[in-house]
Amino acid sequence: MVNLILIIALPLLAAFLIPLFNYINKKLPSIVVFLTTAINLLIIILNYNQIILEPVIIELGNWQAPFAINIYVGTLELISITVISIISLIIAFYNLNHSNFSSESKFHTLYSIIIAGIYGIVMTGDIFNLFVFIEITTVAAYGLTTFNKDKGYEAAIKYIIIGSISSVFLLMAIGFTYSAVGSLNMAVIAAASNLINPGLVRIISLLFFVGIAFEAGILPLSIWVPDVHSIAPSAVSSTLSGLVFLAGITALIKIFFNLFADPSLYVFLMIIGAISLIIGELIAYQQDDIKRMLAYSSIAQMSLVLTIISVGTKYAISGGLFQLFNHAILKTLLFLTAGLMIKYAGSRNISDFGGIAKKIPLIAVGFSVGSLGILGVPFFNGFVSKIMIVNGSLNAGEYILTFLVLFATVIEMAYYLKVIQTIFFGKISINPHKIVKSYVPIIVLITVVFLLGIYPELITKPLNQATGELLSRSDYISNVLGGM
Amino acid sequence: MIDFLEKWSFFGGSVLLILIGLYGVITRKNLIKIFIGLSLMDTGINVLLVSLGYVEGGIAPIITSTINNNSYNFVDPIPQALVLTSIVIGVAVLALGLGVIIKIYEKYNTLDISEIRGLRW
């Protein structure tokens, strides 16, 4: 058993050492990031069997639970960090060949910080620590956004304004919670949440929602997403869309299932998610800029996950979570391949990608595998999650929700197929630019997509366990607080 | 009345500060003024956090030579620790934001946020 705190600490350490490494060799930073992500994956694999049996709680500074900041890794967190580590490793591998920025070491520093922040958001068991990690992630993301010298600053400034306002709300929520409970530990808050004035709980939960949902891809709070995702380098877009959203949703789930499990709030989440889903899909259909389209699609997918999870039944939650992890894998694939296609065609517009598949077939195939996965074609991973979502929402008797979800998928199909048809069957109309073709990440991601599509039990079995843990708050509380 | 003020002035004042900041953010067009608004909001939330941990008649939670045995007289130290963190983060974001504003001014020659709309739709 290796201490899990390492997986947060290592990237942070790497981040601050990278400027030093950069003096030694310009190539070293990317290798360091690659190594740290690889070590993280190794640590998680070593711990996997133990955590799947029972949740691991790490108390920092050897203080007992309510007093110390703790790190809680249950099954949900385990799956999340596994997915995060795999994807961050793939992206780090991609960066080995593709970080042709003038300020390379800065990029890798920020990338390491963002990875550390994401791990932190997922694993922390302390609400103030959650705030800190969210801020770490967003500040690093602000920095990464500005790497595009063209419109990056504009995107960054919008991101910063919205991010700062939400951080104020989040901090306000934390302050109120602390004043009501007297502790920042999630388990303590969860145990005491029945004792707090219910009116206050509702205020706090609203503030929490606003503070976190801006990082989780829910309209209108995440209206910055298309700007940032379309501007940032594709490695960053895929991290932001795949991993940061995953972390954001995981944090929201923790707040609304572990902290304040008030079923009367779920209906709000469901309505917000459904509206955001439809609007996101409708706007995505309008886009001609491929990365903007993918960004709106991410918004829609996250809203879908939120709305399904807020149904609150076992089947619905596990379906939503599966969709969340699928989305992380697929969006990474989509953003990486879209980024390569953009570089190859020298344009961001879908209409300029005509017949690109004949020139760079594997990249085009990667993109279409990603899209077909999101659309839920059988034997792609999206199929099982979509079936599970339909089953979950119907099982709970949410017929209107089912209709909306499927309607949204039809719109989604419309715009993804537009791209696929253009890249495969369109007239060849590109003047190719030279690109570094890195096939390994694409092939690995495609393999993962099919692996999860054909053997969904790899993830659905742990997911069912995670859902069970989410729905039994008392276990969570007693796990953390022990006999208290 | 005095009693009421004493009890609620920190709380009310800090919330007022946040609202003023928010008002500034959503009405001023100038980016610098927007960031002043954001900074006001930050200050407001910091004051709010400290005021939440305030104990009536308490003293600073610092161990001095004249140790007071009545430990309940200390104000709660945790919010103060939180505020320190939050101030640091706030400053970092503010610095980054101002840096970005400088770049924006170089690029767009304006600080009017409604004119910086290259990314839309």
Next chain:
Amino acid sequence: MSLFYYTFIPIVIAFIAYFLNKKIKLSLAILNSVVFAYLFYQISRLYNQWNIPHETISYYMFDREIQLIFQLTPLSWLFIFMTTGAGLLIAIFTIKSQQEYVLRSSFHLNFAILIGSILGVVLAGDFLTLFIFWEIMTWSSFFLISSGEKKAAQKASYRYIILSTIGAYLMVTALFIIYNQIHTFGYNQVAAHLSGLPITESIILIIMLAIPFIIKAGVFPFHVWVNGAHSNAPKEFSPFLSGLMLKVGIYGVILLLYFVPLYNILKESVNYRGLPIFNYILAIFGCITVITGTILAIRQEDVKRLVAFSSISQMGYIIMALAISTPLGFTGGLLHLMNHMIFKTTIFLSIAAVIYRTKTTKMSEMGGLIFKMPVTFTAYLIAIIALAGIPPTNGFISKWVIYQALIDKGYIFLSVAAFFGSIGSFMYVFKPLSTIFLGQLKPEHENIKEVPFLMQLPMFVLMALILLFGILPGLQMNLINQISQLLNIQPVGFTLYSITGAFGKWNSLVIFSLFVGGFLLAFIIFISAKKSKQVGLMDTYTSGEYMDDPEAYHYAYQYFRPFDRVFDSFAARSLTVIYDTFAQNIVKLGNLFRKSIVTGNGQTYAFYMVLFIVILAFAGWII
């Protein structure tokens, strides 16, 4: 060989071959032909082995293992036999025909996946398996249609996939509503559950289950995708699309109505003129499909569009026959299904051969190919004789049985529609015949040769089948009666060359000898008669006017104008417009959101945030 492998062999081989294709040109087409031939051989050996045990594959979903069931019945045997047979013929055809086609490798990959998935759909023993392969089938056919060479192929395939997906989602919704009650997808269990529900509820669920099949079959309110898809698909795929893909929709209808027997549930509902209302509406839709398809086919200038509309109208016949659910109707429907597959594949293949040589689909740009491409011409001629329903071809027999069934039940309107469609089909099939093959040769087609032998071979086989089944319908009837027995339908009496209808017997041997005699007589007259005089093609009388557009004066252009004029107002009222308007309104709504919400102003975004909190707070979150 396990049933499961029938679906997976083509798919797996296709992927392997796809990567080989870079090295060896045409390897895919040959490999596909070999694989399909092997499957065809294996499947033909399966005949009469109806008691092969079910096979299951477990697939972990939700929180349990779900069994995907594969089973073989006479009904599914018929379809897998037809699928691999048609696939084999088309694969042989493509070896030569696709030499200049750029998207060749993707065509073959998708084609093999399509064949595998259709086998999966048909062999499926429960609804989930059916749905999974149904989806794969939809997607692979989508890619096949998209890979058409025309620009419109993309729009057509788009319409196809959206419509299919809406259908599939209706089906999946219904399935999971049922699944949540009984926790199984088995055909029998679903049927048993549906019969226990209140009648309206079960009818709604049945309709939801049936719509994807009806969409795929191209029946009236959902026929809008058919003509675009058929006419724009690659010329080698159109035969399969029309010959088999539409039939898979019919398979679904048979599955629901007879195999699952949901007909028994429907019988409990409101009956109208001796038919459950659902069936009656289906029959009416079939009848509308016949009329619409016929009228629109006659108007077309593009030969593939014309045949596509003809497919629509022929599907109407089959649906009509199946919906009236008498033994005779069922037999007629199945017969017509097989026969339509044979002759429509022939028509599309012969047209593909013509396109291969002339590179155009406009009828007014062709003419006089009869002596240049005699085999193609003969194939087309025999196939249209079958399509028009003239003895001694197979098309006549199936239409004859359908008429008998309709008249027997006394559905005058349906019978009139069927006759109308039959007469209309004379008109529209004659148009390509006279304009492509007869008439005068275009100067630019002077050097055209007959297509290579590998392309002629499938046409020969199909021609032989048309005549064989025209003379010996008993071969088909044997299998159909086995299916009828399986589905508890009264078998129709038959011998090798005769079928017993409602009003008597049809003896095809006698008719065949009569026709052979008549044909010989006509041939002798033709030989002994004076030869016709050759006139230049553009030698048109124009009253001294300057001819700026000779095409418009070509006799093939607006061939049946007087007839068309009668139906002009009918043709203008297109369903497509309704669907398109609906889609456009959704797009407009999206545009409105985009323009009004995502303004690009960071301050507005901040304002949204505040507004969002205020609205949520006052909408009940806090207050």
